[in-house]
Amino acid sequence: MNGESLNARGLSRRQFLRTTAAVAALSTLPACSLVSASRQNGQWEYHLSAEPSQAELVPEHQTDVLAFNGETPAPTIRCRQGEPVTIHFTNNLNEPTTIHWHGLRIPIEMDGVPFLSQAPIQPGETFTYRFTPPDAGTFWYHPHMNSVVQLGKGLVGAIVVEEATPVVFDEEHTLTLKHWHLDRQGNWKDLAIPRYSARMGTPGEWGTVNGIHHPEYTLQEKATTRLRLANVDNTLTYPIQVRGAEAWIIAIDGNPIATPRRLETHKIAPGMRLDIGLIAPNAGETVEIMHMKGDFPFLLASFTATPSTLTEKPLPTLPLNPVAKPDLENAETRHFVFEWAGAITPADKQGKGKHEFWLMNKRAWEGMSKGNIPEPIAKLERGKTYIFDLKNVTQYHHPIHLHGHTFTVLEMDGKPVTPFHTDTVLLGKNGHAKAAFVADNPGRWMYHCHVIEHMKTGLMGFVEVT
Incomplete structure (x- = not known):
């Protein structure tokens, strides 16, 4: 890894080699090495924690942050397509949390959504995530609890899944x-x-x-x-x-x-x-x-x-991920409208304002707790192809993210596009998109806008694949 492993504040090569000696078995090294990281017999294992820390984000000033392994930026986790990954996660915060592996098509038990896929991880507890990523690419990880604060104050990090047959760039x-x-x-x-x-x-x-x-x-x-x-x-x-x-x-x-x-x-x-x-x-x-x-x-x-001794050569070619091809001829279309609820602020039982600014199909997310899971926004049949018709009737951007699956985008703003795969479809002002996917991963999967305040004030739901 040239450049990525040496941070911009000038870590010397000698310091770098000493710091990363514990993970020399890894084929490539992350920007911030994880404690007890190892790869043996085609299996990857990491230890990760979340805790209060400090960081010099603004030069010459220290800021109290929330950090993975106490580091900002968070450690970059590296693993490989088709190889098992084990991540032992310890919550050292003073509140519950989880980790969602954004974009990874993994079993519902590992998806990191509190109550829907796992119990919240309480302070002092350790939860072990185990999954085998089917796709290579650039993904990221973050909590799905108290998201405005936990993400906003720093609990965000990258996870890089290398191709099964590594694709090598010089940098x-x-x-x-x-x-x-x-x-x-x-x-x-x-x-x-x-x-x-x-x-x-x-x-x-x-x-x-x-x-x-x-x-x-x-x-x-x-x-x-x-x-x-x-x-x-x-x-x-x-x-x-x-x-x-x-x-x-x-x-x-x-x-x-x-x-x-x-x-x-x-x-x-x-x-x-x-x-x-x-x-x-x-x-x-x-x-x-x-x-x-x-x-x-x-x-x-x-x-x-x-200066280098490299000679110019073509860019390497990336293999496509094994995303199931949608059966468009037999697909069922589901319609979703994302809109503004107006200046209505209902109050909770204590009289405190509970902001609900956004609606998905005229419904604001109700929230959930143990034993209190709302009805899904859609029920899907496993193995069937669906086309999600997405309409934004507001003037603000809404990146619509579906857990556990990968969309094949067919149209943007009424115009056919060369199909491409994504887990998040960006709807611009009054934007409209059509995206297909095969509902091949059973479970209850969150489906929401990834502008965190939009998600927390109504623009969230879940689809159930059975």
């Missing part, structure tokens, strides 16, 4: 994108403001990549390069552009596309990922990853090419 970098709700002294501001929750969501003000504001990395000149971008933000959609090199979209939300296409500008909303392939330029030249926010683009991260 590979995983970039987690997040805006923190901090002032310029590193103090927390409101994570959610109701008037914004009823609109786009409450945006953070301090932007980071891998926990660093405008990090600077290096690339070997002429290196075949894979950039894995993951939007782990609660709110913001990033229109991504690359300057300084010809860049190609090679995978969307963890799923390779059959024919890579030139990257002009591509939006990744909360929960979404984008894999970019490029050839590093000549030594001394710079590649910039830009957030194209209207007419005022912002730099996210930069890479400066350094």
